[in-house]
Amino acid sequence: MNADVVSLRNLVRSPMLLAVPAFQKLEVLFPETAIKWNQHQRLLALEDFVHHTRFIGTAALYGYQALLSDYVDWLKVLWDTLGFRIESLVRSIRILEQCAQIILQEPDLALFLEFCGFAISALEADEKAGNIYRKEPGVENLYVRQYLEALLGNRRSYAAELVRSLVSQGKTLIDLYEELFIPAQQKTGYLWHQGKISVVREHYITATTQAIISSLYENLFQGAESDRQLMFAACAEGELHEIGIRYIADYFQHSGWNTRYFGANVPADSLLGEIQAQRPAVIALSATLAVHLPDLECLIARIREEKHYRPIILVGGHAFEASADLWQKIGADGTSHSAREALALAESRLQEHSA
Numbered sequence: 008m009n010a011d012v013v014s015l016r017n018l019v020r021s022p023m024l025l026a027v028p029a030f031q032k033l034e035v036l037f038p039e040t041a042i043k044w045n046q047h048q049r050l051l052a053l054e055d056f057v058h059h060t061r062f063i064g065t066a067a068l069y070g071y072q073a074l075l076s077d078y079v080d081w082l083k084v085l086w087d088t089l090g091f092r093i094e095s096l097v098r099s100i101r102i103l104e105q106c107a108q109i110i111l112q113e114p115d116l117a118l119f120l121e122f123c124g125f126a127i128s129a130l131e132a133d134e135k136a137g138n139i140y141r142k143e144p145g146v147e148n149l150y151v152r153q154y155l156e157a158l159l160g161n162r163r164s165y166a167a168e169l170v171r172s173l174v175s176q177g178k179t180l181i182d183l184y185e186e187l188f189i190p191a192q193q194k195t196g197y198l199w200h201q202g203k204i205s206v207v208r209e210h211y212i213t214a215t216t217q218a219i220i221s222s223l224y225e226n227l228f229q230g231a232e233s234d235r236q237l238m239f240a241a242c243a244e245g246e247l248h249e250i251g252i253r254y255i256a257d258y259f260q261h262s263g264w265n266t267r268y269f270g271a272n273v274p275a276d277s278l279l280g281e282i283q284a285q286r287p288a289v290i291a292l293s294a295t296l297a298v299h300l301p302d303l304e305c306l307i308a309r310i311r312e313e314k315h316y317r318p319i320i321l322v323g324g325h326a327f328e329a330s331a332d333l334w335q336k337i338g339a340d341g342t343s344h345s346a347r348e349a350l351a352l353a354e355s356r357l358q359e360h361s362a
Contacts, residue, residue, distance in 0.1 A: 015115035019064040019301050026056035029106045033099065059103060059126075061298040067115075067122040069336055073329035074297045075122055079129040081200075084140040088202040093130055100126050140200060144193040151191045158212050159204070170219055180223055181261055181346065184254040188216055192250045213250075220253070236288035238353070241269040241278055243292060243299035243306070251324055252293035258346030259289075259353075275306045286316055289353045292339075293324040300326055304337035311338060319356040321349055 011024075018024055030053045034041040044052065066075035086093060104123045111119055145151035150173065157166040173183060195212045198204045240256035242249050249271040256268035267287070269278060282290065290310070294303055307320055322339040334342040340356050343349040 011110070012112045013110060014112060015064055015068050015119060016301060018111060018115075018119075019061055019068055019298070022057045022060035022064070025060045025103060025106055025110050026053060028110070029056045029060075029099070029102045032102050032106055036102070037098075056099065056103065058298075059100060063100070063103070063122050063126055064119060065297050065300055066125075067118045069300065069333065070118075071329050071333065072122075072125055074326070075125055076129060077325075077329060078297070079126055080134075080138045081140050083130070083134055083138065084200055088200065097127050097130050100130075140197075143197055145190040148186070148190055150187045151194055154187060154191050155194060155212070158215055159208070163215055166215065167219055167222070170223070174223065174226070179261070180220075181254075181258055183220075183223070184250075184257065184346075188220065189250055189254060192216065216250070217253075220257075235264050236357070237285060238264045238266045238289040238291065239269065239278075239282065239285070239287040240266060240291040241273040241293070242271045243273075243294045243303045244275045245272055245302065246294055246296065246299045246324075247271045248295035248324070249293070251295070252291060255291050255293075255323070255346050255349050259291075259350060262350055264289075275302065275309075279306065279309055282310060282318075283313060287318055288357060289319045289321065291321045291323070291349060291353075294322070294326040295324045297326040297329070300333075300337060307338040317360065319353055319360070321353060323349065 013021070013024060033052070033056075041049075062078040063075060066072065066078070082096060083093070086096060100123050104120055107116060107119050107123070145155075150169070154166050154169055157163070157169065170183065170187070173187070178186070192213065195204070195209055199206065199209045238256070238259050240252050240259070242252055253268060253270075256266045260266040267281075267285070269281075292303055292306070294300055303322060310318065310320065319341075320339045322334050322337065322342050323344070327333050327342045328344075334340075341352045343352050
């Protein structure tokens with residue numbers, strides 16, 4: 008066997024093994040295109056191959072076409088926004104197919120090629136009516152519209168005042184998550200995807216929202232400290248979308264739990280060390296992008312290695328919407344679509360363990 012041949016799981020973890028030769032092949036096959044690129048455009052083209060490798064590889068690894076369909080839907084919208092032709096995506100994936108034959112070992116090669124075929128078919132097919140990435144979130148939500156208009160107009164103080172006004176009307180932090188913060192973040196992502204705001208503006212809105220949420224804790228969490236069991240909440244390593252898991256952590260805290268929220272892109276080794284030291288009863292982990300599933304699976308397996316310690320591990324995020332049983336494949340105890348479901352599931356699992 009060629010010493011450079013790898014497994015599908017290793018390819019997902021090290022996508023440059025395939026992305027680099029694929030990019031080099033693209034330059035050879037289409038020199039008239041490559042010669043026009045500056046260094047930044049070359050890096051973006053290589054980055055695209057990395058993303059394609061990771062998303063196709065992850066979908067193949069877990070055997071879910073729905074994971075790949077979601078990525079294709081997202082790509083179609085982005086390519087429209089950028090004014091690119093779908094044919095360029097198909098061309099790139101066909102190049103991945105060719106290069107994979109000298110990188111991947113069987114039976115992983117056959118599986119990867121099968122999912123490349125799925126991607127090409129989906130790209131070439133007429134777009135389905137239900138592409139969620141074409142639907143604008145929060146259209147009928149007055150709070151979201153006013154909040155984002157304020158932030159996009161550089162009126163941060165007005166946005167904060169709007170939130171304080173809602174609190175004075177009796178809205179809890181959980182109400183604000185569900186009615187304002189989460190839909191506002193979803194709409195912000197939509198606006199970027201449609202090319203209506205820049206990445207910098209998207210980051211500004213996210214950072215401002217996080218700051219406003221933090222400013223509410225002192226008043227809305229008074230008396231919420233508890234001697235109840237400990238709960239940890241964190242994003243997968245590399246995962247930057249954190250509003251959902253923060254909502255979960257705050258809901259548990261609001262319900263009387265003792266919670267520790269660690270935020271986005273949490274290094275697995277550091278989190279594992281903290282878990283071993285503190286031994287929380289419940290651990291909630293989040294992955295928005297499917298490419299972070301293998302890292303979550305690895306982390307969960309390492310947690311399970313600890314003898315005489317069996318925490319309840321819940322997972323969630325957009326990646327888990329592809330299949331009702333995906334949580335089982337990565338070794339978790341369950342998944343949920345809301346904070347209320349997560350709390351009910353955690354308490355149910357704890358009762359089962361204590362029975």
